[in-house]
Amino acid sequence: MTLVIQKFGGTAVGDPDRIREVAEHVSRTLRRGDQIVMVVSAMGKETDELLRLADDVSSTHPGREMDMLITAGERKATALMCMALHDLGIPADSFTGSQAGFLTDTTHTNAKILEVRPERVQEALDAGRVAVVGGSQGVSTDNDVTFLGRGGSDTTAVALAHALNADVCELYTDVTGVFTTDPRVVPSARKMNTVSFEELLEMTATGCPKPAMRSVEYARTHGVRLHVRSAFTWQEGTWVTEEEPNMEQAIVSAVTHDVSEAKMTISGVPDKPGVAAQVFRSLADRDINVDLIVQNVSDHGVTDISFTIPHDDIPHVEEITNQIVEELQAQGVSVDPQIARVSVIGAGMRTNPGVAAKMFEVLASEEINIAMISTSAIRISCVVQESRAEDAVKALHAAFELSVS
Amino acid sequence: MTLVIQKFGGTAVGDPDRIREVAEHVSRTLRRGDQIVMVVSAMGKETDELLRLADDVSSTHPGREMDMLITAGERKATALMCMALHDLGIPADSFTGSQAGFLTDTTHTNAKILEVRPERVQEALDAGRVAVVGGSQGVSTDNDVTFLGRGGSDTTAVALAHALNADVCELYTDVTGVFTTDPRVVPSARKMNTVSFEELLEMTATGCPKPAMRSVEYARTHGVRLHVRSAFTWQEGTWVTEEEPNMEQAIVSAVTHDVSEAKMTISGVPDKPGVAAQVFRSLADRDINVDLIVQNVSDHGVTDISFTIPHDDIPHVEEITNQIVEELQAQGVSVDPQIARVSVIGAGMRTNPGVAAKMFEVLASEEINIAMISTSAIRISCVVQESRAEDAVKALHAAFELSVS
Numbered sequence: 148m149t150l151v152i153q154k155f156g157g158t159a160v161g162d163p164d165r166i167r168e169v170a171e172h173v174s175r176t177l178r179r180g181d182q183i184v185m186v187v188s189a190m191g192k193e194t195d196e197l198l199r200l201a202d203d204v205s206s207t208h209p210g211r212e213m214d215m216l217i218t219a220g221e222r223k224a225t226a227l228m229c230m231a232l233h234d235l236g237i238p239a240d241s242f243t244g245s246q247a248g249f250l251t252d253t254t255h256t257n258a259k260i261l262e263v264r265p266e267r268v269q270e271a272l273d274a275g276r277v278a279v280v281g282g283s284q285g286v287s288t289d290n291d292v293t294f295l296g297r298g299g300s301d302t303t304a305v306a307l308a309h310a311l312n313a314d315v316c317e318l319y320t321d322v323t324g325v326f327t328t329d330p331r332v333v334p335s336a337r338k339m340n341t342v343s344f345e346e347l348l349e350m351t352a353t354g355c356p357k358p359a360m361r362s363v364e365y366a367r368t369h370g371v372r373l374h375v376r377s378a379f380t381w382q383e384g385t386w387v388t389e390e391e392p393n394m395e396q397a398i399v400s401a402v403t404h405d406v407s408e409a410k411m412t413i414s415g416v417p418d419k420p421g422v423a424a425q426v427f428r429s430l431a432d433r434d435i436n437v438d439l440i441v442q443n444v445s446d447h448g449v450t451d452i453s454f455t456i457p458h459d460d461i462p463h464v465e466e467i468t469n470q471i472v473e474e475l476q477a478q479g480v481s482v483d484p485q486i487a488r489v490s491v492i493g494a495g496m497r498t499n500p501g502v503a504a505k506m507f508e509v510l511a512s513e514e515i516n517i518a519m520i521s522t523s524a525i526r527i528s529c530v531v532q533e534s535r536a537e538d539a540v541k542a543l544h545a546a547f548e549l550s551v552s
Numbered sequence: 553m554t555l556v557i558q559k560f561g562g563t564a565v566g567d568p569d570r571i572r573e574v575a576e577h578v579s580r581t582l583r584r585g586d587q588i589v590m591v592v593s594a595m596g597k598e599t600d601e602l603l604r605l606a607d608d609v610s611s612t613h614p615g616r617e618m619d620m621l622i623t624a625g626e627r628k629a630t631a632l633m634c635m636a637l638h639d640l641g642i643p644a645d646s647f648t649g650s651q652a653g654f655l656t657d658t659t660h661t662n663a664k665i666l667e668v669r670p671e672r673v674q675e676a677l678d679a680g681r682v683a684v685v686g687g688s689q690g691v692s693t694d695n696d697v698t699f700l701g702r703g704g705s706d707t708t709a710v711a712l713a714h715a716l717n718a719d720v721c722e723l724y725t726d727v728t729g730v731f732t733t734d735p736r737v738v739p740s741a742r743k744m745n746t747v748s749f750e751e752l753l754e755m756t757a758t759g760c761p762k763p764a765m766r767s768v769e770y771a772r773t774h775g776v777r778l779h780v781r782s783a784f785t786w787q788e789g790t791w792v793t794e795e796e797p798n799m800e801q802a803i804v805s806a807v808t809h810d811v812s813e814a815k816m817t818i819s820g821v822p823d824k825p826g827v828a829a830q831v832f833r834s835l836a837d838r839d840i841n842v843d844l845i846v847q848n849v850s851d852h853g854v855t856d857i858s859f860t861i862p863h864d865d866i867p868h869v870e871e872i873t874n875q876i877v878e879e880l881q882a883q884g885v886s887v888d889p890q891i892a893r894v895s896v897i898g899a900g901m902r903t904n905p906g907v908a909a910k911m912f913e914v915l916a917s918e919e920i921n922i923a924m925i926s927t928s929a930i931r932i933s934c935v936v937q938e939s940r941a942e943d944a945v946k947a948l949h950a951a952f953e954l955s956v957s
Contacts, residue, residue: 163608197628203568205635212638215646216631219624223602226621230610233617241620246695267695290651290672 150272150313151176154186154282154304156357158321159378160224161191169319170231172381173277177237182272184311185279186304187228189220194297210255214284214294217256218244221281221300228279239277242267244293247278248310249285249303251293258285258293260302263310272311280307298359305362309369316371318358323377324384325355327549328402332537335550339400340383343390343494346400349526353490354405363387390494398502399493399547404536406487408438408455410518413468415478418450426452426471433467435460439488439521439528449478453519455530458484486518487536490528491543503527509546515539555677555718556581559591559687559709561762563726564783565629566596574724575636577786578682582642587677589716590684591709592633594625599702615660619689619699622661623649626686626705633684644682647672649689649698653715654708656690656698663690663698665707668715677716685712703764710767714774721776723763728782729789730760732954733807737942740955744805745788748795748899751805754931758895759810768792795899803907804898804952809941811892813843813860815923818873820883823855831857831876838872840865844893844926844933854883858924860935863889891923892941895933896948908932914951920944 153173160166173183189197197217201208225241232239244251248264271278282300287293295302301318308316322330323338325347330336342350344367351360358375366373366387376384416422423442430437435456443451456464461482468480489510496502506527510517515538519530531539544550558578565571578588594602602622606613630646637644649656653669676683687705692698700707706723713721727735728743730752735741747755749772756765763780771778771792781789821827828847835842845859861869866887873885894915901907908925911932915922920943924935936944949955 163605166609200568200628200632201635204571204632205639207635207638209635209638212631212634212646215634215648216628219627219631222624222627223605223621226617226624227605227609229617229620230606230612230614233612233614234610241617243620243697292648 149181149315150184150311151181152184152186152304152308152311152313152316153319154300154317155188155319155378156300156321157188157191157194159319160187160228163227166227166231169378170228170235170237172378173232174235174237177277183277184268184272184307184313185228185277186282186300186307187221187224187279188282188300190224193220193223211291214255214258215292217294218281218284218292221284225279225281232277232279237277238275239279240271241279241281243281244284244303245286247280247307249306251285251287251295253287253289253291253293255291256294257296258287260285260295260306261288263306265307265310268307269311298361301359301362302365305366305369305371305373308371309365314372315374316366317374317376318362319376319378320357321377321379322357323380323382324375325350327400328540328544329404332404332540333544333550336544337550339385341386341388342400344387345390345525346492346494347387349490349492349523350401350403353488353492353526353528354403355401397493398495398499399491399549401492402490402540402543402547402549403492404487404489404540406533406536407458408486408488409458409461409482409484410453410455410486410530411464411468412451412453412481413472413477414451414481415449416452416475417477418448422475423452425475429467429471430464433463435464435467439519439530441519441521455486455488455519485533486530487533488528488530489536489539489543490526491547492526494525496525496527505546506543509542510539513538513542554586554720555589555716556586557589557591557709557713557716557718557721558724559705559722560593560724560783561705561726562593562596562599564724565592565633568632571632571636574783575633575640575642577783578637579640579642582682588682589673589677589712589718590633590682591687591705591712592626592629592684593687593705595629598625598628616696619660620697622699623686623689623697626689630684630686637682637684642682643680644684645676646684646686648686649708650691652683652685652712654690654711656692656700658692658694658696658698660696661699662701663692665690665700665711666693668711670712670715673712674716703766706764706767707770710770710774710776710778713776714770719777720779721771722779722781723767724781724783725762726782726784727762728785728787729780730755732805733945733949734809737809737945738949738955741949742955744790746791746793747805749792750795750930751897751899752792754895754897754928755806755808758893758897758931758933759808760806802898803900803904804896804954805900806897807895807945807948807952807954808897809892809894809945811938811941812863813891813893814863814866814887814889815858815860815891815935816869816873817856817858817886818877818882819856819886820854821857821880822882823853827880828857830880834872834876835869838868840869840872844924844935846924846926860891860893860924890938891935892938893933893935894941894944894948895931896952897931899930901930901932910951911948914947915944918943918947
């Protein structure tokens with residue numbers, strides 16, 4: 148018998164009609180003889196509404212209480228989904244994160260999973276029932292309700308797939324799979340039939356919004372087969388697999404872009420050992436998620452250090468970097484929020500030199516200036532002006548012939 | 553130090569402004585040096601909205617899932633209340649029914665409390681924090697989420713008051729206390745400064761909507777001091793107390809009415825021993841809550857049996873009584889849904905004969921026909937035509953001089 152984990156995102160269960168349609172789909176899967184564990188997110192925009200309610204009530208948002216509040220959304224969705232299944236004659240039980248055995252640390256609003264002990268879920272399966280688990284939630288070592296963060300339902304699904312030794316983890320979303328680039332920017336973007344974990348990780352790290360990067364990491368680490376697909380068309384989506392040695396690899400598989408970051412530059416930094424360490428240790432100690440880092444060539448004993456950070460962190464990081472400038476007697480700090488990172492990703496890059504050169508040529512021919520460059524074994528990223536990001540994506544998607552199947 | 557349980561109903565926490573206002577009130581109580589445990593209901597009409605959502609999704613409403621769904625409402629309210637308290641600098645922690653130690657039976661949607669072990673609530677108090685507990689919820693002996701039923705937050709508050717040995721349990725609502733009759737019917741109805749448990753029990757059993765009868769029973773059994781008061785004016789309300797032997801008792805304290813019941817009559821029943829038992833055993837076995845029962849004087853070996861039942865149960869009871877008519881070879885069954893029960897209540901009745909006679913005289917002078925009569929030691933109820941119920945209440949309230957303080 149095949150055990151399938153099916154995760155449904157907020158839009159997939161956005162209203163009573165959608166919930167009933169998803170229940171119908173589960174019914175079809177069951178008729179195939181499969182066992183099913185469902186993971187559901189909060190309905191539609193409910194999480195946003197709960198956050199707005201918290202803002203209306205208080206300017207103080209203690210993490211423990213935010214988690215108690217937000218997890219109410221998934222709780223509602225699991226109960227309603229079970230009712231819809233019962234209506235079709237399918238026995239089903241809802242489980243909170245705690246009931247499903249998700250033990251987490253105490254980092255409220257963004258808790259990490261420590262252990263998954265899905266005994267009650269397994270018992271439901273053994274009794275021939277569908278288990279419906281609330282996404283993105285657990286119980287902490289302090290016995291408090293915890294939330295795994297936005298997009299955490301994907302991680303719940305993958306972690307359950309691993310803990311229950313499921314055959315496949317299906318992530319149902321509002322797009323039909325993983326695309327060679329954002330179809331809103333390039334309408335001829337192609338749905339990929341397969342993508343490797345490594346490629347998808349690089350894609351989600353550089354702007355591909357779904358699935359959540361954390362769930363892809365978890366799936367790769369534990370060898371969970373992922374299938375990213377649509378809850379609206381129900382057609383086959385994108386399979387995420389281990390790279391096979393003999394796989395005929397496209398040199399470039401996808402183009403991504405990300406406009407959520409800003410560029411900060413500390414200029415006139417003394418070029419001596421330990422300076423970079425001092426800068427980034429200060430930021431890391433304050434939980435600032437620094438991404439792309441570039442240090443210019445030293446000129447007369449001073450250098451410039453640039454890096455990207457999330458927009459939301461700008462005020463906080465400015466405060467910290469101003470202190471650093473003082474300590475290091477550097478020249479100053481500048482911020483450019485109007486940037487975008489454009490990346491090309493492909494497992495075939497490892498054995499095909501010249502991708503970087505071609506990328507730079509394409510951007511040059513479009514007269515798009517490159518502000519920063521960063522590379523990994525299977526990715527090249529360029530920071531460009533935000534206003535030119537979509538032009539860059541279109542040109543690169545065309546130049547690497549990604550629309551052609 | 554005084555320990556106060558403060559319970560806030562749905563209208564009291566109906567929107568973000570109300571939640572902040574309640575937090576301000578708690579802050580004032582704390583400045584007096586009291587310790588506080590709050591019990592909150594779901595915001596405004598949220599429970600109704602969740603029930604409507606369940607109807608939209610499914611015609612099947614399994615109890616376990618209904619409880620998972622509905623308790624999401626109180627969960628939200630507790631978290632938001634804690635945030636509002638934090639905003640005022642007051643440390644506070646939310647607790648679900650399970651976290652607050654409410655162990656219940658497995659009767660979903662209407663669970664009974666088996667035991668209250670409020671260790672975590674006590675720890676919060678010991679740490680100088682306000683504990684905010686979700687009303688009307690617990691965890692069953694099967695480890696499932698349970699709901700104590702509509703109005704169950706009053707019971708949660710009283711049960712916590714008992715378990716924590718609190719000095720007083722304050723039930724904050726949208727009226728300023730317990731009234732001599734429904735102020736919507738008789739605008740000169742008087743707020744009672746005190747009422748005895750027994751009187752209040754009779755009142756809530758015969759149409760007085762607040763507080764929930766179950767919570768009054770629990771409070772009487774365990775000697776919990778109750779104070780029913782307003783979350784809008786914050787002024788003193790009605791104290792519910794043990795009757796003191798020397799208490800100067802009003803002969804009649806209150807007039808209530810209830811239009812939620814229907815009258816059923818089984819006519820031509822053979823008048824022999826065991827017949828009434830057979831009728832009411834059949835109804836009890838099907839969980840029909842039969843209230844007032846009257847059996848007429850026997851005439852030629854046959855008699856009529858009348859009783860009242862909730863409107864909702866009419867179809868179900870008709871089915872059962874038709875069977876009974878067949879078994880007993882009785883004449884038939886008739887239903888009158890257009891009835892009302894009007895009651896006068898007063899602890900002083902025990903020692904003052906003549907109240908029943910006066911009640912019947914008042915109704916007669918208004919030309920209101922009495923269909924059924926039932927009495928207890930401190931209550932007399934008459935079933936009248938529904939259309940004359942308010943006239944009866946007005947006349948009785950005036951005749952027993954309840955408007956005069």
